[in-house]
Amino acid sequence: MATQPTPRVRVPAQAKPGEMIEIKTLISHEMESGQRKDAAGKTVPRKIINKFTAQFNGKTVFEADWNPAISANPYQSFFYKAAESGEFTFSWKDDDGSDYVSKNKLTVA
Amino acid sequence: MEKYMLISRRDFLQATAAASAITAASGYGPLGRAAAQQRLSQSDILRFDPLGTVTILHITDVHAQLMPLHFREPSVNLGVGDSKGLPPHITDAEFRKYFKIATGSADAFALTADDFVSLARNYGRMGGMDRIATLVGAVRAERGNDNVLLLDGGDTWQGSWTSLQTRAQDMVDVMSALKVDAMVGHWEFTYGADRVKEIADKAPFAFLAQNVRDNEWQEPVFDGRKMFERGGAKIAVIGQALPRTAVANPRWMFPKWEFGIREEDIQKQVDEARAEGASIVVLLSHNGFDVDQKLAGRVKGLDIILTAHTHDAMPGLIKVGNTVLVASGSHGKFLSRLDIEVKDKKISGIRFKLMPVFADAIAPDNAMSALVEKVRAPFAKDLARVVGKTDSFLYRRGNFNGTFDDLICDAMRSQRDADIALSPGFRWGGSLLPGDTITWEHVTNATAITYPNCYRNQMTGAQLKEVLEDVADNIFHPDPYFQGGGDMVRVGGMGYAIDIAKPIGSRISQLTHLKSGQPIEAGKTYTVAGWASINENTQGPPIWDVVAAHVSKSGTVKVEPNTDVKVTGA
Amino acid sequence: MKFTTSRRETLGLAAAAGLAALLAPRMSIADEPAVAAEIKKLYGDKKIESGKIKLDVPEIAENGLVVPINIDVESPMTDADYVKAVHVFADGNPLPGIVTYRFTPACGKASASTRMRLAQTQNIVCVAEMSNGNLHMAKANVKVTIGGCGG
Numbered sequence: 001m002a003t004q005p006t007p008r009v010r011v012p013a014q015a016k017p018g019e020m021i022e023i024k025t026l027i028s029h030e031m032e033s034g035q036r037k038d039a040a041g042k043t044v045p046r047k048i049i050n051k052f053t054a055q056f057n058g059k060t061v062f063e064a065d066w067n068p069a070i071s072a073n074p075y076q077s078f079f080y081k082a083a084e085s086g087e088f089t090f091s092w093k094d095d096d097g098s099d100y101v102s103k104n105k106l107t108v109a
Numbered sequence: 110m111e112k113y114m115l116i117s118r119r120d121f122l123q124a125t126a127a128a129s130a131i132t133a134a135s136g137y138g139p140l141g142r143a144a145a146q147q148r149l150s151q152s153d154i155l156r157f158d159p160l161g162t163v164t165i166l167h168i169t170d171v172h173a174q175l176m177p178l179h180f181r182e183p184s185v186n187l188g189v190g191d192s193k194g195l196p197p198h199i200t201d202a203e204f205r206k207y208f209k210i211a212t213g214s215a216d217a218f219a220l221t222a223d224d225f226v227s228l229a230r231n232y233g234r235m236g237g238m239d240r241i242a243t244l245v246g247a248v249r250a251e252r253g254n255d256n257v258l259l260l261d262g263g264d265t266w267q268g269s270w271t272s273l274q275t276r277a278q279d280m281v282d283v284m285s286a287l288k289v290d291a292m293v294g295h296w297e298f299t300y301g302a303d304r305v306k307e308i309a310d311k312a313p314f315a316f317l318a319q320n321v322r323d324n325e326w327q328e329p330v331f332d333g334r335k336m337f338e339r340g341g342a343k344i345a346v347i348g349q350a351l352p353r354t355a356v357a358n359p360r361w362m363f364p365k366w367e368f369g370i371r372e373e374d375i376q377k378q379v380d381e382a383r384a385e386g387a388s389i390v391v392l393l394s395h396n397g398f399d400v401d402q403k404l405a406g407r408v409k410g411l412d413i414i415l416t417a418h419t420h421d422a423m424p425g426l427i428k429v430g431n432t433v434l435v436a437s438g439s440h441g442k443f444l445s446r447l448d449i450e451v452k453d454k455k456i457s458g459i460r461f462k463l464m465p466v467f468a469d470a471i472a473p474d475n476a477m478s479a480l481v482e483k484v485r486a487p488f489a490k491d492l493a494r495v496v497g498k499t500d501s502f503l504y505r506r507g508n509f510n511g512t513f514d515d516l517i518c519d520a521m522r523s524q525r526d527a528d529i530a531l532s533p534g535f536r537w538g539g540s541l542l543p544g545d546t547i548t549w550e551h552v553t554n555a556t557a558i559t560y561p562n563c564y565r566n567q568m569t570g571a572q573l574k575e576v577l578e579d580v581a582d583n584i585f586h587p588d589p590y591f592q593g594g595g596d597m598v599r600v601g602g603m604g605y606a607i608d609i610a611k612p613i614g615s616r617i618s619q620l621t622h623l624k625s626g627q628p629i630e631a632g633k634t635y636t637v638a639g640w641a642s643i644n645e646n647t648q649g650p651p652i653w654d655v656v657a658a659h660v661s662k663s664g665t666v667k668v669e670p671n672t673d674v675k676v677t678g679a
Numbered sequence: 680m681k682f683t684t685s686r687r688e689t690l691g692l693a694a695a696a697g698l699a700a701l702l703a704p705r706m707s708i709a710d711e712p713a714v715a716a717e718i719k720k721l722y723g724d725k726k727i728e729s730g731k732i733k734l735d736v737p738e739i740a741e742n743g744l745v746v747p748i749n750i751d752v753e754s755p756m757t758d759a760d761y762v763k764a765v766h767v768f769a770d771g772n773p774l775p776g777i778v779t780y781r782f783t784p785a786c787g788k789a790s791a792s793t794r795m796r797l798a799q800t801q802n803i804v805c806v807a808e809m810s811n812g813n814l815h816m817a818k819a820n821v822k823v824t825i826g827g828c829g830g
Contacts, residue, residue: 010326020787024326033796035773061785064793067776069769071745071794077327078780081756081787324745327792355741356826367747369737579825590738591822613800643826 005029005049007102009090014107015082023054024077027092027100033068049100051093052076056106057086082108148232149215151471155247160460161450162340163389164252166245169262169417170439170537172296173272173280174554175481177234177468178539180440182422183506184222187609187679190587192399197421197436208424219442219465220422226502226542233469236441238283238481240466242474244444245287256340261289261314262417262437263350263395267296268537270553271488276300279484281308286480291315291335295351295358295395295418299559302363306330317348317393319378320371330366334378342389342451345382347375349394351418353593359560361645370400370590372408379410388454391415398436399589405429412456413447418594420506420536424463433459439537442466492550497660499547501668504540505555508584509597509607509676512668513538513555517640517652518601519668520659525565525649527638528622529573529603534580534596535641547666552656556640561651563640571631574617577605582613600673603629610678623673709775714768714804717775721766725814727806732765732817734805743823745794748777752789752807752815756782762789764808771801799823 010024027049034046046068054062062078080088085108092100188198199207201223210216218228219235249257261284266277277300284292292314297305309316309331319333334347351357352370375392382390390412394401397418405414411432422438437445443463450458485492503513518530538555541547568576576598583593597607606619620629629635640652660666718727735749752762761784767777782789789807800822807815 026325033773056785059785061783062791063781064791065779065781066793067778068774069772069777069796071796074793075325075327076791076793078782078791079786079788081785083785324747327747353739356739356824360742367741369741373735576825582822583824586822588738593739593824593826 003028005092005094005098005100007090007092007100009088009102009104011088011104011106013105014109017082017108019082020079021082021106022077022079023088024075025052025090025102026073026075028073029092029094031066031068031070031072031074035068047095049074049092049094053091053093054078054080055089055091056080057084058089082106084108147214149465149467149470151243154464154467154470155244157446157448157462158460159252160448160458162256163342163344163449163451164248164257164340165344165391165413165415165447165449166248166257166259167262167415167435167437167445167447168241168259168441168443169415169437170264170420171236171238171261171280171441172264172268172439172537173266173277173557174236174268174440174539175238175271175279175283175485177237177240178440178554179225179229179234179542180236180442181225181504181506181540182220182222183508185507185509185676186421187508187585187676188399189585189609190589192402192589196423196425196427197398197419210424215465215467216424219467220424222506225504225540229542232467235468236466237468237473238287238441239473239475239477240468240471241441241444242287242477243471244464244466246474248446252340258337258339258344258346259287259289260346260391260393260415261292262393262415263293264296264417264439264537265292267299268554268557270492270550270557271485273553273557273559274488275484276304277308281312282484283477283480285313286477289314290337291317291346291348291393293317293348293350293393293395293417295354298350298354298363298366299358300362301559302366305363315346315348317346318350319347319374320352320368321350321366323365324367325365333374334382336382336385336387340449340451342449342454343385343387344389344391345378345385345387346391346393347378347382349375349392349396351395351397351594352400357593357595357643359643359645362559370396370404372404375404375411376408379408383410386454388451389413389449389456397589397592397594398434399592401434402427402429403589405432405434413459415445422463426459426461433461435461437463440539492548494549495546496549496552496657497547497663498665499541499545499667500543500665502540502543503668505538506536507596508534509674510599510671512671513540514599515601515668515671516660516666517555517656518599520656521563521638521640521652522601524655524659525563525638527565527602527636528624529568529635529637530601531576531637531639532599532601533641534584534598536596547660549653549657552660553653556651556653556656558641560641560643560647561653562642562647562649563638563652563655564642564647564649565636565638567634568637569631570620570629570633570635573603573629573635573637574620574631577607577617577620578613581607581609581616585609585616586613597674604673604675606675606677608678609676616678619675621673709770709772711770711802713775714770714802717768718766718804718806722806722808722814727814727816729816731815732805732807734803734817734819736803736819736821738820739822739824740797743797743799746797746821747792747794748803749792750780750790750805750807754789754809756784756787756789758784759810761810762807763810765789765791766806767795768804768806769795769797769801770804771799772797777803797821797823
């Protein structure tokens with residue numbers, strides 16, 4: 001991989017108690033499916049991000065298990081019902097064992 | 110809402126009553142004195158029994174035609190599924206019968222295809238932005254500027270040499286001078302994302318498109334709707350770009366945008382508009398008629414859908430539930446007027462007329478004439494250059510072929526040494542009468558696009574069939590949401606049979622290599638020329654040079670009637 | 680003047696119209712039974728009802744490599760009653776699996792969007808498992824087309 005996968009997250013910094021907020025995430029990654037053949041006819045080995053996890057104050061709130069059919073530079077959006085102030089931890093788990101992480105604070109008032 | 114007054118048919122009857130009497134009395138005959146006597150005057154065209162306080166004017170699919178022209182409506186316009194046999198999928202005698210139009214009348218000439226050449230010699234050209242300016246001005250004068258909303262359904266910036274050379278600036282200047290209030294887009298996007306954004310940000314009119322999103326974060330790219338106040342009523346206009354733009358046209362020209370129908374988002378727009386106090390909710394749509402007809406039955410609360418894209422012109426409103434659909438034709442041939450009466454923040458009545466823009470009957474607006482001349486001036490010499498002459502009637506519209514497309518296919522096969530030619534089923538481009546000279550303007554009116562390269566390539570018989578199947582499904586899928594608009598790809602040098610009622614993969618059969626008379630073999634390779642490829646970096650000369658070279662070499666072109674496509678299942 | 684054919688014109692209609700992808704030798708493709716088998720692996724022969732799932736995919740993909748998909752499952756999303764998992768499959772890709780979501784009541788609503796690769800025209804099948812063990816299913820067809828010729 002030419003560049004280190006970089007996560008990007010769009011999440012509001014503030015929310016009212018009980019407010020439903022939409023969280024949008026992106027990460028740069030080829031998502032090599034393992035089904036593609038190179039010029040020499042050899043199968044390019046699979047290398048994808050296979051799991052996305054969203055935690056809030058250490059508690060898992062949403063997970064996605066991605067298969068090779070997920071597009072390159074995978075996008076994932078979902079919702080969260082704001083209850084208390086704290087911090088999101090978003091993590092992306094690569095087939096090669098790497099973990100890419102983004103942390104975002106949320107103030108609920 | 111139940112008291113819509115569909116006066117259009119009665120209007121047509123008024124306009125054609127005299128002629129009907131004459132043709133009935135003299136037995137039969139669309140031509141001659143009867144036709145000549147019923148040429149419409151400017152006041153006939155403008156005559157309207159006003160209603161309420163609000164007027165909406167709709168013009169669409171002008172395809173950059175600044176000047177009057179001939180444009181023949183289709184003689185074959187088949188509908189499938191729920192649209193089968195219903196307007197706009199009826200033509201000629203059936204169309205005239207449905208809308209009570211006399212054979213040979215001005216309206217018959219404007220709206221149907223048969224007898225076009227002889228009627229054209231009597232009724233003359235249609236359209237021209239200076240004539241449209243006169244009609245718009247007259248309605249504004251009658252109703253008051255503050256009571257009239259002028260909406261443009263898109264496909265305005267593309268279709269001429271001048272629009273291509275100025276990257277749409279000619280049309281932007283003209284539509285700005287016409288004081289268009291809002292527009293939507295399709296071919297506009299083929300000038301590329303940056304140019305569209307540049308114009309949309311600067312133009313005095315709103316460029317609305319609720320269904321365009323950036324494909325990174327799914328955020329809207331354009332304003333989805335705008336609220337106008339006219340005649341004391343709040344009117345919400347929601348813009349809907351062609352949902353299939355990224356499939357039908359080169360996606361690489363706007364790589365960060367995605368489209369789609371986004372029905373639920375339209376519903377949200379309607380609900381928000383009502384919450385903001387809209388008395389009238391209009392969808393300014395480039396969906397195509399059949400898609401809009403389906404959509405009207407599924408989205409609640411739309412009062413009016415101003416349809417576009419499929420170039421249908423209908424002298425009456427089509428009603429689906431509480432929604433009325435307007436089809437205002439193309440190429441500047443028509444201007445639609447809707448008068449609307451509002452009571453208790455709701456529509457209590459609508460009157461409609463499809464005004465035919467007969468160029469010989471309408472006095473040009475001087476200011477607009479001057480502007481049109483000014484924007485054309487830098488290209489005037491090129492536009493007027495004669496490249497040849499035609500002995501045949503050249504036209505574009507029809508589901509399977511048009512003689513102008515046959516000419517383009519002939520040009521590609523001879524100029525590019527190809528067995529087979531493929532030409533896209535575009536619905537835009539003017540018609541030429543037998544005996545007309547063919548100028549550079551005529552050639553480019555049928556070819557001016559931003560991806561004009563005429564490629565030459567090898568394709569197998571199997572690939573040819575797959576292309577035809579794919580395009581056919583785009584037109585004849587029974588669910589309009591799976592259609593893309595346009596007509597069937599035009600084929601030169603190869604015949605085929607099509608059963609439009611079959612599913613994808615089994616519509617096309619009997620592929621025949623015409624020169625040898627032999628069946629096209631799935632595994633065999635053929636040399637194919639074509640243009641308007643949606644892939645980046647397509648190589649080959651621009652199609653207008655290919656066509657001009659062919660016409661110029663021929664001197665006078667003659668196109669034989671095309672009998673190479675056998676249609677069943679209609 | 681004739682346009683010579685000697686110059687290299689590498690892209691003809693096949694590639695030009697995106698046919699290359701469609702006509703590429705197809706690998707073994709997951710089919711409907713494969714999707715059914717995946718569901719059976721997860722839930723055995725348990726009854727699956729329709730309803731409750733809104734599966735939003737384009738009728739026609741603009742780019743088979745990037746097809747947006749949004750799922751939205753009707754649920755109060757309380758501790759007592761929520762959507763536990765949603766599985767998305769496709770019956771025309773080399774492998775049937777697309778994505779599996781695991782929701783919690785903290786989500787507030789069981790809604791998620793991503794983008795997927797579709798090798799050809801095919802059905803998308805979505806199965807939702809509720810916290811009480813009930814199963815729901817929705818299906819939608821996405822057309823992957825050569826494109827062009829619109830007009």
